[in-house]
Amino acid sequence: MLRLEQEDFTCGRSRYLDFLKEAAEPTAKIFVKISLEHTESVFWAQIDTGSAWSVLDPLVAKRHxxxxxxxxxxxxxxxxxxxSGILARLPVRFLADDGVPFDTEGTFFICPDWPPGRTFLGYSGLLASMRFALDPQANHFYFGP
Amino acid sequence: MGQPLRKAEPETQSYSDRIRELVESDMVGGARLLLAEALEKGDHDEDLSGWESVLTETKGRPNPDVECDFDRTPEFRWITEHSEAYRGQWVALVGSELLAHSASLQDVFSSLERNKPKRRPMLHYID
Structure with a gap:
């Protein structure tokens, strides 16, 4: 994976989407692959560095x-x-297409009346405590501790 | 002539309420500092463990025991081509194969539990 001055900078990478046709705002966004509770299901979640907190799809929250x-x-x-909702600490896995998956925890805002189908990964409670990088030419999302 | 010294107003709000105000204003750094101050002083009766949990920064770890995922371009293509027919539903896909679909995520999971897919399915809600 990515190395910086002879040391590992990230541990894995996955291909991200920068467009979902049916999304509420069909403009360029970054959707990465995650799983929750380390289950065998994959969801796309939108990177949102402008938001302090991650937000979890309420139907996924209900299911878990x-x-x-x-x-x-x-x-x-x-x-x-x-x-209105609660803040809770939840386990998140960044799935890798190459390299090694990354397990961490994030603080999620869980709100029953948030629209379904929209999970966001925010900065302060999650992204700020890991490394990540983008290769927009290849749509690669790099991540690691 | 000097200004008379003004006596500092005693803080009447609980630490918990003050931390909540900072969190609601997206002042996460300030909330962490205030929490650290409260924990260091320790002379209050508040349970701040909930705030400790959500404000603590976690260092994650690579997990080599987990199988790698794979390129989800076929799933993305399927969603792009079929979104109209499945609007308001959850779909479970592996490649371009639709494994289950329902307005209820629980129903989709139940279907996947009955017919376990060989590869990890992608779940997506079509808005």
Whole structure:
């Protein structure tokens, strides 16, 4: 994987999507592959470095029993208006097409009335504590500790 | 002439409420500092373990025991071509093969549990 001054900089890479036709905003975005609770299912999640917190699709949250978690209750101003929910720490796996997958944890905002199908990976509670890099010519997302 | 010294106002809000205000304003660094101060002082009756959990930065680790994934371009292509017919539904795909679809994610998982796919399925909600 990527190396910097003879040391590993990242451990794995995966191909990302920069466009989902049916997404609410069909403009260039970065969708990477993750799994939650280290299950055998893959979801696309949108990288959002402008957001402090990650946001989990409420139907995925329900499926994993996260809607009943006893997290810290907060209200957040989002582009969909003021939303109430909880913050909770969840395990996330970045799946690798090449190299080694990366297991970490992220703080997710879980809100029952968030629109389904939209999971975001935010900066302060997740991306800031890992390394990541993009190769936009190849649509490669590099990640690691 | 000097200004009379003003007595500092005592902080009336709990640490928890102050941390929440900072978090809701996206001032995560400030929230972490305040939490660290509260934990260091320790002279309060608040349970801050919930804030500790969500504000702590986790160092992840590579996991060589997990099988690599594969290029999902065929799944992406399938979604692009078939999105109209499956709007409002979850689809489970491996390559261009549709394994299950339903408006209920639970139903899709149940179907996958009954017919376990050989490769890891991609789940996607078509908006």
């Amino acid at each position: 029993g996260y809607l009943d978690l006893d997290g810290e209750r907060i209200g957040l101003d989002t582009r969909l208006g003021r939303k």
